[in-house]
Amino acid sequence: MIIKSLDPRINRAGIDDEAQIGIQQPLDQWQTYEVFQQKKRGTHHVHVGSLHAPDHELAILFAKEQYARRGQCVNLWVVKTSEVFATAYEDEDIFATTPEKKYREPEVYKVMDRIQAYKAKQNQ
Amino acid sequence: MELTEKHVEGLRELLYKMADDLLIIGHRNSEWTGLGPVLEEDIAFSSMAQDKIGQSLAMYELLHQLGENEPDIVAFTRNDKQFHNCHLVELPNGEYDFSLARHFYFDHADAIRFAMLENSSFEPLAMVAKKFKGEIKYHTMHADVWMKELANGTEESKARMQSAIDSTFPMALGIFEEGDYEKELIESGIFQGEAALKEMWYQKISETLQRCGLQAPELESVQNAALGGRKGFHTEHLQPLLSEMTEVFAIDPTADW
Secondary structure (H helix, E strand, O other): OEOOOOOHHHHHHOOEOOOOOOOOOOOOOOEEEEEEEEOOOOOOOEEEEEEEEOOHHHHHHHHHHHHOOOOOOOEEEEEEHHHOOOOOHHHHHHHOOHHHOHHHOHHHOHHHHHHHHHHHHHHO | OOOOHHHHHHHHHHHHHHHHHHHHHHHHHHOOOOOOOOHHHHHHHHHHHHHHHHHHHHHHHHHHHOOOOOHHHHHHOOOHHHOOOOHHHHOOOOOHHHHHHHHHHHHHHHHHHHHHHOOOOOHHHHHHHHHOHHHHHHHHHHHHHHHHHHHOOOHHHHHHHHHHHHHHHHHHHHHHOOOOOHHHHHHOOOOOOHHHHHHHHHHHHHHHHHHHOOOOOOOOOOOOOOOOHHHOOOOOOHHHHHHHHOHHHHHOOOOOO
16 A cells, blocks of 8 residues: 555655565665764864764764754864764763862862952952 | 846846745755655755745845735745746656756856855845855755765766766756846846856866766757746646645635744
């Protein structure tokens, strides 16, 4: 049976509802790329998602419409997902004490007290 | 220079054919929405189709400023004889290779036409042309990358692309069908004319195809360029498209969205 639809385009396409979708061959099954978007020059590129593409040229074309057709963008990066190396979630404990290391943050430097005091004085 | 009635008539003719080309190709390409070959390409092609509709609106607005009816009325209430688009844009979608060949030919012509119009003596048109420059640049990038990909894909993809390029070519030449006011448009500096556009276009598409490993058809070999669209003579495919496109508008032209 041919699929009947309210959408005239579907009727024109004459799609057989019994049609079997075969196993995807490598040519139909593209690799994924990760997309990074830069909103303004000088700022960091930020990861916005991923997409399928056969190579980096099409990945960039697709990324433009998929991730940058709304909102501001000045630059895009695409990287093969297979080229991204990551830590393992089972090693998550290597970050366990990170939130406690306040002494590594500039806000806790002694000099900050003096800067804050100076600012307060200026505002008086 | 002072514009005479003939110059304004020429300008109107130019704007109508551009607007109608953009509206009809936008509609045809939007028919791929949800049916594209892969999700990412579906999104990109649909988004460009929307761009085309937006560009056509800008043209209909310029026409409105010249005294024509509101854009919606002009776009949705005319029949096929009142449309000035070329045959290329009204032909039904078939296989994706045809749509890509049409996209490649049309968008290169459009890109050069808009680049020419950036220097138009009709200031409002020059401003619109500048505004859409980046959008159209993406459209030609998209067409060129696909051309290169398929020319260098498999033996089948290359053969099919070459065949689509060959069979679509006579239709593409209909883009450059001259109007009655070419001389007036050129002398007033509104537009450099279809003949100049065609020459630049042919050079551009030949170079691009050659770089991809494909061959541009010979201009001289074409005996059956698809002419007539600019004068309101269309294929049997335009009226059904218009009927479908205006179906909702026809039910209630005053409806608010």
